[in-house]
Every structure is written in C-alpha cells, then in structure tokens.
Amino acid sequence: MKHINFLAFAMPAFFLFLFLEYKLAQRKKRPEIFNYESSVSNISIGIAERLINLFIAASFYQLYYLIYDNYRILDIPSNVFVWIALILATDFVWYWYHRLGHEVNFFWAAHIVHHHSEEFNFTAAARITTFQAVVRTGFWCVLPLVGFHPSMVITMLIVHGAYSFFTHTQLIGRVKWLEYVFVTPSVHGVHHASDEKYLDKNYGDMFTFWDRLFGTFQEEEEKPKYGLTHPLKSYSFLWQHFHYYFEIYELWKRSEGFKAKWKAVFGSPAHMDQDIRPTLEKRFLQDKANPHQRLRFKNYLYIQLGVCTLFLTVFTYYFEFLNAVDKVFVLSIILITLVNCGALLEQRKWMYYLEYVRIFMFTTYLLYVENLISFFFIPLAIMIFAEQLFSLSTRYQNVILQLETSE
Ligand SMILES: [Zn+2]
Ligand SMILES: [Zn+2]
Numbered sequence: 001m002k003h004i005n006f007l008a009f010a011m012p013a014f015f016l017f018l019f020l021e022y023k024l025a026q027r028k029k030r031p032e033i034f035n036y037e038s039s040v041s042n043i044s045i046g047i048a049e050r051l052i053n054l055f056i057a058a059s060f061y062q063l064y065y066l067i068y069d070n071y072r073i074l075d076i077p078s079n080v081f082v083w084i085a086l087i088l089a090t091d092f093v094w095y096w097y098h099r100l101g102h103e104v105n106f107f108w109a110a111h112i113v114h115h116h117s118e119e120f121n122f123t124a125a126a127r128i129t130t131f132q133a134v135v136r137t138g139f140w141c142v143l144p145l146v147g148f149h150p151s152m153v154i155t156m157l158i159v160h161g162a163y164s165f166f167t168h169t170q171l172i173g174r175v176k177w178l179e180y181v182f183v184t185p186s187v188h189g190v191h192h193a194s195d196e197k198y199l200d201k202n203y204g205d206m207f208t209f210w211d212r213l214f215g216t217f218q219e220e221e222e223k224p225k226y227g228l229t230h231p232l233k234s235y236s237f238l239w240q241h242f243h244y245y246f247e248i249y250e251l252w253k254r255s256e257g258f259k260a261k262w263k264a265v266f267g268s269p270a271h272m273d274q275d276i277r278p279t280l281e282k283r284f285l286q287d288k289a290n291p292h293q294r295l296r297f298k299n300y301l302y303i304q305l306g307v308c309t310l311f312l313t314v315f316t317y318y319f320e321f322l323n324a325v326d327k328v329f330v331l332s333i334i335l336i337t338l339v340n341c342g343a344l345l346e347q348r349k350w351m352y353y354l355e356y357v358r359i360f361m362f363t364t365y366l367l368y369v370e371n372l373i374s375f376f377f378i379p380l381a382i383m384i385f386a387e388q389l390f391s392l393s394t395r396y397q398n399v400i401l402q403l404e405t406s407e
Contacts, residue, residue: 008317011050011309017165018122024171025121033170037345039123040301041235044338045113046126047308048237051334053133054319055327060137064150067141074147083156086148087206090140090156095210097139098203101132105251108269109244110135116240118227120192125168129241164188164205179219183208186220193224194231230274234285237342243277246284250276285346297400304341308334329365333358344400352396356383 025033076082101111110131117124143153166172167188174186183204191202201218204210211217232243251273252264263271315322315330322330336358343351363379386392 007050007054008313011313011316014046014122014126014165015309021122021169021171028171030170033119033121034123035119036298037235038117038119039121040305040341040345041237041240042117042119042123042127043305044237044308044341045129045240046123047305047312048335048338049126049128049130049133050316051312051331052130054316055331056130056133060133060140061150061154063137063141064144064153068144068147068150071145072147073145076147076149078149078152082148083152086143086152086156087160089143089146089148090153090160091204091206092210093139093142094160094205095203095214097136098205099214099216101135102200102203103268104266105244105248105269105272106265107135109248112228112244112269113240115192115228116232117192118231120168120170120189120224120226122165122168124192124226125165131241160205167205168192174220176219179208181207181209189224189226190218190220192226194227194229195222195225197221198224199229230277232277234281235342235345236285236348237339239281239285240342243280246280247272247276250280300400301341301344304337304344308337325365325368329361333361333365336361347401349397349401352393355396359383 022034025031098111101107110129113129114124114127114132117127140153140157143156144150164183167183167185169185170189172185175184178184179187183202183206187202187204187208190198193199198218201216202208202211203216208217232240234240234243248265252261254273254276255261255264311330311334319327336354340351340354340358343354360380360383364373364376367373367375367379
C-alpha cells in the first residue's frame with residue numbers, strides 16, 4: 001500500500017512543480033517557454049501513461065523477480081558500493097535503450113512521442129507513452145539478469161525517473177562544471193533540439209560520461225530549436241501515439257525484398273521516407289479548417305484535464321481496492337476524455353459524438369452501481385430525444401468549437 005500512496009502523490013507533485021515553473025517563467029518575462037496547445041497535449045499524454053501504468057507496473061516488477069529468481073548470473077549483495085554500481089549500470093543501460101530508441105525505427109516509434117514537443121519545460125518530461133515504458137522495461141531486465149536485486153532495481157528506477165523530470169526546463173541556469181559528470185537541463189535541452197549539430201547527441205539520463213565515452217556528447221552553443229526535424233503538426237491524441245507505427249507499416253508495404261522490409265522495421269529513422277507521413281495524414285486526418293485560428297473556449301479543456309487529474313490521483317490511491325468494472329470504467333472514461341481534449345485542440349466536429357459516448361458510459365456505470373443496469377436504454381432514449389428536439393449538435397459546435405483569429 002505504501003508504494004501506491006507514493007504514486008498517487010506523484011500527480012499533485014508534478015502540478016506543483018509545473019505551477020512553480022510557470023510562475024517563474026512569468027517573473028523572468030519568458031512566456032514563450034509555455035505554449036497552451038502543446039502543454040495540454042503533453043499533459044494528456046502523461047496522464048494516459050500514468051493511468052495505463054497502474055495496470056501493468058505490477059507485471060513489470062514480476063518480470064524482474066522472475067528473471068532474478070531463475071536466471072541471475074551473479075549473486076550481488078546489497079551495500080553502498082553496490083548501490084553506486086547500480087546507479088552507474090542503470091544509466092549505462094538507459095544510454096543504450098535511449099540511443100537505440102533514436103537509431104532503430106521500431107524503438108523510435110515509441111520514443112518519438114517524447115520528442116514531438118516543440119517546447120521544453122516540465123510538461124515535456126511528462127510526455128512519455130506506455131509503448132516507451134514497455135520497450136524500456138525490456139532493457140531494464142538486464143539489471144536483475146546481471147544479479148541486482150529487483151527491490152534495489154525498482155527503487156533505482158524511481159530515483160532515475162525522478163531525476164530526468166528536472167532536466168526538462170529552461171529556467172535553471174547553466175553550471176558548466178557540473179556537465180563533466182551530470183546531465184543538466186542544458187545538456188538534455190541539446191538532446192531535444194532539431195538543429196543539425198545537436199542531432200543524435202546526449203543520450204544519457206543522469207551522467208554525461210557515457211556520451212563522452214561513445215562520442216555522442218555535445219554541449220550547448222547556440223540556443224537550441226526544440227522539437228523534431230520533421231515536426232508532427234497534429235494534437236490528435238491517437239495520431240500522436242500511433243503515427244510512426246503506421247509510417248513503418250507503410251514503408252514495409254512499399255519495400256520489396258526481405259532486406260528492404262527488415263530495414264523498414266529495424267533500419268534507421270534517418271532513412272524514413274518523408275513522403276509517407278503527409279500521405280497518411282491525408283488519409284486519416286481531415287484537414288483543419290484554418291491553421292491560424294485558435295480555440296476560444298479553453299476553460300472546457302482545463303475542466304476536462306483537471307477532472308482527469310483528480311480522477312487519476314484518487315484512482316491511483318484506491319486502485320487495489322477497486323473491482324474490474326470500476327477499473328475498466330475509469331480507464332475508458334479518462335482515455336475518452338483525453339481523445340476528446342486532442343479533438344478539441346484539432347477542432348474536430350466528430351468529437352460531438354464522443355460526448356454522447358461518454359455520457360452514455362457514465363449513466364450506464366451509475367445504473368450498474370445502483371443495480372439498475374437493465375434500464376440502460378433510458379438515458380439513451382433521453383439523449384436521442386434531446387438531440388432531435390433542441391438540435392444540440394449545432395449549439396455544441398457554436399459554443400465549444402468557437403474560434404478566434406490569431407496572427
Ligand atoms: Zn530521445
Ligand atoms: Zn527528454
């Protein structure tokens with residue numbers, strides 16, 4: 001139970017640090033550090049990862065124990081030197097997980113999401129997906145295999161993860177001598193840059209000596225331009241998660257012969273056909289009405305994200321005590337809300353139908369809790385009736401999808 005409590009407090013702690021960073025950015029007169037749409041998008045992706053993590057973290061931990069109990073190579077005791085060795089080993093494994101995440105298409109499909117953000121602040125640190133967590137767990141298995149006890153490994157992963165949160169900010173000044181040993185916000189900012197000389201540099205998470213050793217270290221010279229060399233111009237929750245898998249599949253289909261098909265999956269992202277993404281976006285995403293228009297009704301987004309955060313915090317705290325139906329309900333309602341937030345940013349008209357799905361799910365769940373599930377059709381009938389009578393879709397679009405022109 002202790003562990004679950006800790007996780008529940010991670011969300012409020014994140015928002016507290018984010019609030020401090022935001023206030024500091026205002027005080028330092030650097031409002032450009034935050035971009036509204038991008039921040040919302042980053043936080044949505046982070047919420048989804050924390051949510052799904054509740055369902056799968058236990059199996060990650062079980063996997064470490066399974067490997068340690070059956071296949072460990074060494075019997076490593078627990079003492080101060082072993083902790084130091086573990087922190088180094090963890091960062092070394094991270095270095096290679098991260099480097100391959102940039103050099104192999106299949107791994108890049110998971111890691112690219114972290115790099116979509118064109119802003120560099122604490123919200124970018126939250127931009128982690130479950131796919132990334134799964135790939136990373138595969139790499140972490142090396143640690144119990146070598147012989148580090150899983151309880152030590154799990155503790156270290158939490159410390160390691162917390163450290164990298166604080167390297168995603170532009171508000172901590174540069175301390176050059178620290179960069180000889182530690183990854184600082186400036187060092188990691190270079191990793192997030194799309195400038196030619198900053199590409200494929202600084203893979204370390206805590207220490208810079210792996211990068212120095214393998215020739216991938218680059219210190220900050222000019223101010224970095226954050227984001228991808230080929231930016232993803234979409235805030236769609238689903239498209240952001242899956243676009244690169246679709247790109248790999250398309251490249252695989254277009255490739256002829258085993259070698260070319262192999263390269264489509266395991267080759268370098270640098271060789272990805274840049275014509276594929278626009279083609280797929282035309283197929284899967286409708287064109288936006290006007291890219292220069294911004295959403296006026298932002299409060300609706302804040303409310304939805306706020307409710308998601310609150311739900312997730314309480315859900316994390318009580319996760320162990322809930323039954324399967326409660327868990328599936330919370331999982332689906334939060335995920336649908338996140339899809340809704342993305343659709344709102346993209347001004348998609350179909351999000352209106354998603355609202356119906358959400359209301360229907362909510363009422364059905366309430367009826368289930370009250371043992372009245374056989375009356376599920378009543379809210380459905382009311383919704384259809386209300387739609388016919390008050391033409392809600394038009395009203396909804398006029399209020400929620402209001403736009404204002406920005407230069
Ligand atoms: Zn990276
Ligand atoms: Zn990062």
